Amino acid sequence: MRLVTQPSALVVLATPGGYHRQLAEAAAAGLAARYETTVLDLAAEGFQAFMSPEERRAYHTNDPLLDPIVEDYARQVVEAHSLTFVFEAYLGLVPPLLKGWLEKVLAPGVAFVFDQNHRVRPNLRNVDSLAGVATSTQQGTKGAKTLLLRGLRLNIPGRVKKRWYELAQTTEISEKERDEFAVIVRRGMAAL
Amino acid sequence: MKVLLVSTHPCEESFNNYLAARAVEVLGRRHDLLYVDINHDSRDGLLAWAEAVVWVYPTWWSSPPARLLEWLYDHFTGPYDRLTKMAVVTTHGSSWRVNKLAGEVGRRLMTKRLPSLANPTCRCRWIALYDIDRATADRRTRFVESVEKELAAL
Numbered sequence: 298m299r300l301v302t303q304p305s306a307l308v309v310l311a312t313p314g315g316y317h318r319q320l321a322e323a324a325a326a327g328l329a330a331r332y333e334t335t336v337l338d339l340a341a342e343g344f345q346a347f348m349s350p351e352e353r354r355a356y357h358t359n360d361p362l363l364d365p366i367v368e369d370y371a372r373q374v375v376e377a378h379s380l381t382f383v384f385e386a387y388l389g390l391v392p393p394l395l396k397g398w399l400e401k402v403l404a405p406g407v408a409f410v411f412d413q414n415h416r417v418r419p420n421l422r423n424v425d426s427l428a429g430v431a432t433s434t435q436q437g438t439k440g441a442k443t444l445l446l447r448g449l450r451l452n453i454p455g456r457v458k459k460r461w462y463e464l465a466q467t468t469e470i471s472e473k474e475r476d477e478f479a480v481i482v483r484r485g486m487a488a489l
Numbered sequence: 490m491k492v493l494l495v496s497t498h499p500c501e502e503s504f505n506n507y508l509a510a511r512a513v514e515v516l517g518r519r520h521d522l523l524y525v526d527i528n529h530d531s532r533d534g535l536l537a538w539a540e541a542v543v544w545v546y547p548t549w550w551s552s553p554p555a556r557l558l559e560w561l562y563d564h565f566t567g568p569y570d571r572l573t574k575m576a577v578v579t580t581h582g583s584s585w586r587v588n589k590l591a592g593e594v595g596r597r598l599m600t601k602r603l604p605s606l607a608n609p610t611c612r613c614r615w616i617a618l619y620d621i622d623r624a625t626a627d628r629r630t631r632f633v634e635s636v637e638k639e640l641a642a643l
Contacts, residue, residue, distance in 0.1 A: 346556075347554075347556045348499050348554070348555075350500045350501070353498075353499040353503075357622070387558060387562050388558070388561060388562060388598060388602065389598070389602065390552060390558065390594060390598060392558075393556070393558045393559040396550065396555040396558055397555035399550045400549050400550060400554065411622075416623075417582075417583055417587070436602075440597065441594075443591075443592035444550065444552060444591075444594045447590070447592040448591035448592060448594070449550075451587065451590060451591055
């Protein structure tokens with residue numbers, strides 16, 4: 298047992314491929330100054346984004362997480378002091394892999410709880426920083442930003458620092474600009 | 490009118506699928522209807538045929554389920570000049586107010602962005618039940634009635 302623990306940071310990587318991996322590692326390197334950091338690579342983990350009938354039926358029970366892997370992911374989120382999402386936007390929104398992670402992992406009892414009147418109450422009690430690192434090819438990242446920094450934020454009861462790093466039109470920019478963006482992300486996350 | 494009905498929910502017995510079944514019944518009376526449950530049907534090219542699209546899905550995390558997002562990304566490429574009408578039938582776990590606070594990204598996607606890829610006259614109706622987890626049977630029944638009425642007038 299460790300007596301002194303660093304706060305933990307979770308970086309959720311929801312787009313496969315080298316450049317997003319690079320961005321996730323840049324964010325993690327920045328966060329490492331203050332946090333014990335984990336990168337969760339959803340594609341590499343083989344995460345199944347679509348909720349199965351069994352998972353949906355369990356959702357409103359006292360035991361909503363059927364899959365032990367999903368349970369592990371839920372533990373990571375509940376313990377996290379910092380959440381960062383790295384992805385390429387889809388239709389301006391988060392990609393299905395990340396949407397599925399929100400749907401399956403952030404079940405009742407994880408991101409939120411119900412009070413006696415069945416009203417939703419926030420439950421991400423540790424989180425003090427919330428960030429997105431999003432690339433887009435044509436439709437921007439505005440919807441994704443709103444979903445995460447406003448929607449997900451409602452599940453954090455306390456004060457929270459928010460950051461959003463966006464790289465638009467990734468098909469038209471040079472390698473050098475991509476690398477520069479990764480540096481901006483690393484420095485920004487280090488200065489959180 | 491050629492109407493495409495796109496629906497998704499993992500559970501056969503869901504309220505969502507009941508709504509989809511009601512929609513099939515109402516729309517089938519007056520229109521040339523094609524019903525696609527994207528959990529079981531991955532047919533392509535349907536949007537080019539449609540003059541109207543009705544979407545039936547549960548709103549989760551203020552937006553369509555992952556499965557519908559992926560379907561839209563793969564299929565809704567546009568522009569669809571024939572497409573002049575859309576309607577969304579959806580349910581929300583949280584209240585109208587919480588959805589406003591969360592920013593309603595799904596509503597914006599379905600009622601603004603998708604119509605922008607259709608005929609310039611295309612408008613999308615938003616037919617939504619909020620706070621479904623606390624809804625009484627009576628409120629659900631009234632919602633079903635309003636869905637039927639709105640779709641009959643599509």
